[in-house]
Amino acid sequence: MNKKDIVRIILGGKTISAKPSASAFASSNIALCKYWGKRDEELNLPVTASLSVSLGHLGTRTKISISNMADRITLDDCELADEDPFARRLISFLDLFRSPREKYNIETKNNFPTAAGLASSASGFAALVIALDDLYAWHLTKKELSLLARLGSGSASRSIFNGFVEWQRGSRDDGMDSFAQVLAEQWPELRLGVVTVADEQKAVGSRAGMRRTTETSELYRSWPLQVEKDLRNIKEAIQNRDFELLGKTAESNALAMHATMLAAWPPLLYWKPETVLVFQKVWKMREAGVPVYFTIDAGPNVKILFLENQLNVVSKNFGSMEIVTPFS
Numbered sequence: 001m002n003k004k005d006i007v008r009i010i011l012g013g014k015t016i017s018a019k020p021s022a023s024a025f026a027s028s029n030i031a032l033c034k035y036w037g038k039r040d041e042e043l044n045l046p047v048t049a050s051l052s053v054s055l056g057h058l059g060t061r062t063k064i065s066i067s068n069m070a071d072r073i074t075l076d077d078c079e080l081a082d083e084d085p086f087a088r089r090l091i092s093f094l095d096l097f098r099s100p101r102e103k104y105n106i107e108t109k110n111n112f113p114t115a116a117g118l119a120s121s122a123s124g125f126a127a128l129v130i131a132l133d134d135l136y137a138w139h140l141t142k143k144e145l146s147l148l149a150r151l152g153s154g155s156a157s158r159s160i161f162n163g164f165v166e167w168q169r170g171s172r173d174d175g176m177d178s179f180a181q182v183l184a185e186q187w188p189e190l191r192l193g194v195v196t197v198a199d200e201q202k203a204v205g206s207r208a209g210m211r212r213t214t215e216t217s218e219l220y221r222s223w224p225l226q227v228e229k230d231l232r233n234i235k236e237a238i239q240n241r242d243f244e245l246l247g248k249t250a251e252s253n254a255l256a257m258h259a260t261m262l263a264a265w266p267p268l269l270y271w272k273p274e275t276v277l278v279f280q281k282v283w284k285m286r287e288a289g290v291p292v293y294f295t296i297d298a299g300p301n302v303k304i305l306f307l308e309n310q311l312n313v314v315s316k317n318f319g320s321m322e323i324v325t326p327f328s
């Protein structure tokens with residue numbers, strides 16, 4: 001089974017006549033229970049389920065128009081060279097959907113600073129799939145959009161939705177049961193602060209990092225058990241509005257993911273010294289009675305979790321952070 005087979009299953013006999021252009025926005029997301037490891041690299045099928053919260057106004061807007069010239073891709077107003085890795089990834093994704101003669105002009109813009117280290121592939125592929133759905137008037141369901149976005153990037157399956165979102169692991173080889181769904185609960189007081197400690201390109205991308213971890217880390221064997229427990233606790237925390245349970249589970253889940261990476265060979269460490277200083281500041285604040293927690297993806301930047309009533313004290317401690325209101 002390859003990506004093309006899946007696209008054929010989902011789009012079936014749908015029309016391929018396009019309107020001239022379409023545009024869509026998708027929010028980025030941060031996992032509270034992480035996706036780390038694939039059971040199928042071609043189809044981006046995960047070893048475990050994961051659960052995220054969307055980042056409201058922070059995300060990607062993508063405009064796509066049919067062109068009669070060569071493909072042209074601009075990212076944040078800069079035209080990308082054909083050999084740019086992001087451009088190549090987009091083009092091979094687009095090749096799944098078009099006839100050989102069809103070319104596109106794609107303008108994609110992230111409204112978060114690239115330096116914030118937020119996953120642009122999640123909102124990028126989600127926005128692209130929603131724009132394609134509009135361009136070709138496929139009228140796909142959200143489930144189908146999530147399945148298609150997953151083929152571009154695993155975490156993009158979650159960015160089709162807003163709010164708390166669970167991406168199911170699924171068990172089928174074709175991945176047709178591995179898509180995201182939104183949870184009914186909302187939590188308007190929830191806040192996230194993005195603390196940027198470094199903005200350079202990471203040395204090992206997520207795809208390669210996951211492969212190295214699953215192939216060499218003994219600690220990775222315990223990861224599915226960790227996720228099973230953490231998913232249960234996070235859902236319970238969301239249902240009961242239990243912020244302490246949410247925060248400590250998300251923080252512990254992120255650190256456990258990084259532990260599996262540290263136990264890989266060669267070892268994988270995405271943190272900078274400043275990353276650890278942020279962890280220590282959070283722990284010190286908790287010792288002083290402030291309910292604040294963190295989560296961190298495969299990079300050096302830290303995301304602080306807190307409730308609206310702690311905004312002043314959190315802002316005072318982490319000066320220049322970007323604040324997100326997921327349920328605005």
Ligand code: 2P0
Pocket residue numbers: 030031033034035036044050119121122152153154155156206207296297298
């Ligand atoms: C997540 N991350 O759940 C985890 C936590 C990074 C750490 O999803 O290879 O860019 O495109 O499926 O989705 C980053 O991985 O990887 C990611 P691909 P993706 O958000």
